[in-house]
Amino acid sequence: MDLSAISPTLLLAALMVAATPIMLAAIGELVVERAGVLNLGVEGMMITGAICGFIVAVNTGSATLGFVGAAVGGAVLSLLFGVLTQYLLSNQVATGLALTLFGIGLASLLGQGYVGVRAPSVPKIDIPVLSDIPVLGPILFQHDPVVYLGLALVVAVWLFLRRARAGLVLRAVGENHEAAHALGYKVIRIRLMAIAFGGACAGLGGAYLSLVRVPQWTEGVTAGAGWIALAIVVFASWRPGRLLVGAYLFGGITVLQLNLQAARVQIPVEVLSMSPYIVTIVALVALSARKGRGSSAPGSLGQSFHASR
């Protein structure tokens, strides 16, 4: 055992990076679920975003355009889900699962010619003064822009849901779509916008993997990150603040596990791998056990809406 080999500074910096893709995907899914839609296709949208972003970045030579392309790719795929579930009223769980399978297949088809190709690199922002602060500098201020974009999105979503009128409307649609409809809000339109936002965020998260973290295109590059994002939303009980904690917890476990191994600490890998999920289950039990408040899930989550009812 050689714990001194682990540098806490570098570990926390790695944690910031590891948490970013799942944070991006999760914050998008949080908005979708707060609007009352359960989209289980996060994994499919992520991997589609990963390849769309990669293709655009390689062909234009610009990582920024790559991320834009990823967001568009993810949003377009999510709108497929939106049309199926919102207009054709298909079952959301089944359609979401199908979207994952479809997305994985579509991504490997699109990626045929891009295996082994190198993507343009994403420059790290070196914030003057701040990045030179010992310890805090490397942890917080020496990352690529997307890390900060992820954090900014979480704050923006928090403000939107809490402070903005539009956020209130979105929450109303998620809590009780019939009441929202009676008040004259366009339930379907609001939900479609939320779904597209969720798709764009998932796409960004996927592109973060293929353009920054891995960075290259290989089939199956997301390797289950979308499912973790779904678990984080539940873990966070649909609140942006807790989502941040969840993303760092889930991302941190991965990084910590590998670092502990490299330092020869004997903790069974399986225990660390399953620990985030155990924490999620415990959190769910703890939340539902609280008296008088019931479940914190949006009231209309996963239900189809049709104005005729």
Add this chain to the structure above:
Amino acid sequence: MKRRTLLATGASAAVAAAMGMPVRAAGHGPVKVGFIYIGPVGDGGWTYQHDQGRLLVEETFGDAVETIYQENVPESADAERAITQMVLSGADLIFTTSFGYMDVTNTVAAKFPDVKFEHATGYRRDTPNVATYDARFYEGRAVIGHIAGRMTKTNKIGYIASFPIPEVIQGINSAFLHARKANPDVEMVVIWAYTWFDPAKEADAAKAMIDQGVDVIMQHTDSTAPQAAAAEAGNVFTFGQASDMAAFAPTPRIASIIDNWGPYYVKRVQAVIDGTWESGNTWGGMPEGEVVIGEITDAVPADVKAEAEAMIAAITAGEYHPFTGPINKQDGSVFLAEGEVATDLQLVQMDFYLEGMLGDIPS
């Protein structure tokens, strides 16, 4: 032939079987050869190399054979379904190309005695229609271990391992043994990824090592992600695994171990065509051309390159075995006495680290 056609033919064969029609007519047209892959053919590593072997078979025999493959088959009950389906679609010879398919390959083989099965890297041959084959990757690991020992400046080299099975442990021991011979101060950091293919995890493992001062990384996982992580970090060297991974040359990739399955596949398909196919175990290495060291780039000093080439020549000529005593186990007990060479049985049962390694093999 792609997966979809495979499914269609599989389905029609199943229907035909259900209706009592003869499915496998004797002396039928081209010999059908199936491949079961653990990853995507585009992984740039292990599966890519097996698929190159498949393509060589197609090129060699032309219309006399027909090949089919299925990618991304998990090492679980799914594999049994995939293999069975391949049999039903009329395959005469099936290569299952990952260690974890060992039990299911033997299960399916017992049900279809007329079909021949070849399982890569395993040791179970329960029925006479199962053969096993493997490559002596540890020969290549000895060479890159030597280079790693000479190239490290921090005296910390890393090894991204997949699963704690003998094949992987052989590689770790061989690389460590030769790194230590080249540089007595070298220390090896091992991370068990518990996956053959997970680019994000492999990249994270490489980064964790780099954060802890490792400056030469070897991998026993299939993606090129660790190479990309090393390229980003700079001043870190890597080796191509299974495939040449030449996209990352001249640095960080300074050499590679290439699995060259093609000649073996051609030989075995020929045996089926000739009717001379027999069960057995083939364990080829550098002498047979199954394990090839890719180009050693100019980032490696000339003297180190010359030493590596001398070792390649000695192994290829059969003059040097990477596991030649005196070698002790990690606990200090004797593994091989002075001048003693490890037997194949000792190698396929290897479940211990050698002397000087730190840490334990997870159980």
